[in-house]
Amino acid sequence: SQKIEQNSEALNIQEGKTATLTCNYTNYSPAYLQWYRQDPGRGPVFLLLIRENEKEKRKERLKVTFDTTLKQSLFHITASQPADSATYLCALPSSNTGKLIFGQGTTLQVKP
């Protein structure tokens, strides 16, 4: 069955460092992949979309890579700030329905 895996352990880093979060998937050949941010008690907020023919996408301090051979996406936040502390979710369209399926998310904690 289709599966999305994100590191369930929280990632703790020092302010100013680069945070790297991983999203692995199996039994998928997604045409695109999305990343969302979710703060406690809030709904997810869309950050970035990367298509299967794009290796890398950037938006300000964010960078996403998409390796369809490894079946993996990496999400980078450079020059991280305490305000970047949140849970980050990756999402892919279901092969059957095209509807978005979400990974479990990785919680990032940036310490000042």
Next chain:
Amino acid sequence: SAVISQKPSRDICQRGTSLTIQCQVDSQVTMMFWYRQQPGQSLTLIATANQGSEATYESGFVIDKFPISRPNLTFSTLTVSNLSPEDSSIYLCSAGREMNTGELFFGEGSRLTVL
């Protein structure tokens, strides 16, 4: 972008009762969805709310338990029926404009606790 308002934001209900959650989008959208998020877990898609017709449910979710309405392009309701403690969760309304690749906008969620 689209702003999504959900209410109630939280509620505590007794076992066996029902709760209806309302979702209002500030602009016309093509798609509306309902997700459930249990504590510490990811989002699970319950159903797609179809305008003027029956919702499309995902595996494991049925209309009798989660009746959904969508009378127009900007409004939908989700009812959680015959509540049990296992229904305690956050229910999220989301909306999108494009069928493929489009981003989803989410409401703030409705936190339900069933006693």
